[in-house]
Amino acid sequence: MSKAGQRVLSTLRQMIISGEMAAGERVAEIPTAERLGVSRTPVRIAFRALEQEGLLTKLERRGYRVREVTPEEVGGAVEVRGVLEGLAARQAAERGLSPEQRKGLLESLALGDTLFEKGHVTEEDLETYHDLNRRFHALIIEASGNPAISSALSRNEHLPFASVSSLTVDRNNLEREYRRFNFAHMQHHAVFDAIDHRQGARAEGIMREHAQATLRYAEIFAGKKEQAAEIHVIQAEATDAQSL
Template sequence: MSKAGQRVLSTLRQMIVSGELEAGERIAEIPTAERLGVSRTPIRIAFRALEQEGMLIKLEGRGYRVREVTPDEVAGAIEVRGVLEGLAARQAAELGLSVDQRNGLLECLAWGDLLFDKGYVTEEDLEAYHDLNRRFHALIIEASCNPAIGSAMQRNEHLPFASVSSLAIDRNNLKQEYRRFNFAHMQHHAVFDAIDRRQGARAEAIMREHANATLRYADLFARHDREESQMRVIGGAAAL
């Protein structure tokens, strides 16, 4: 996917997370493209990707509907991902890294250091982080030499926010996003250190915690549910 397409995809994810696109809302290519100021092509690609991620439902006619996503659903999918990636990290540590795998992981770490060492991030930095993050995780899965983990990950990725690529970026609060992604990058350093030292149990624990950091998405959905419930109560009282 192109950088422009990735940006559109991330923006739409964030709109769903924030509630700007509400559960049950119908969305179509042309009005969404006009809303975001882009052509229809990246919108079409993003819609298909979000359908695969379990965040949109394709309608029989044209367009899509925003799928209702519950906090429990997000939390469950992320917990499964943590178990699978933790297992991959442990097995990678037990087997040891190949020269290419070790160099690839070090390149990801060095790339991340360049992004975060300056003390802030731009939208372009976070797009670059998306690429290095995906590569870092893929290398650990590869290093496990366990094809069953990759197969299980692919099945799980059809659930909302279960994929390592399912990043939602709040472009209105890049200071917060710097802290969040810099912390994730520090976890990358820690899990690499554990794998490189052949410390399987430590690598597994760090990788599971790394996945659990994504549970903020579940917290956001829970918060939106509470806010909507409060608004309904307030609206009902006003009607009385």
């Protein structure tokens, strides 16, 4: 998917999360494209992706309807992803990284460091992070040497927010998004360190915790936006304290 297409997809996810596109609302390509000021093509692609993610339901006639998503549904899907990715991290640590896998993970970490070291992020930075995040997770799954994990994750990704690609960005609060994604990047460093030092149990625990960070979406669906924001402020402050 192109950068422009990824931006449209992320925007529509955020609109669903925030309630701007309400559960049960019928959506169609042309009015949505006009609303976002883009052509129909990226909207069409985004609608198909959101259907695969379980956020939209295709209607028998033209168009889609926004699905109602419960906190329990989100939480369960993310919990499963955490278990699977935690297993992948543990097995990767036990097997050991190949030189190519180690190099790829280090390159992702270095790119993330460059994005976050300036103390703020732009929308373009977060689009870059989306790509490096996908590659980082994919390399860990590859390093596990267990194809059943990849197969199970593929099935789980059809549930809302279960995919590592299902990132949303609040473009109206990039300061908070910087804290959120920088914290996730620090977790990437921690899990790489555990895998690289062949510490399987530690790697598994960090990776499961990393997935759990996504559960803030369940809080948003439950109407706890302020609580979620406070949690991420606390997490960011804890990360800053640890770096001192």
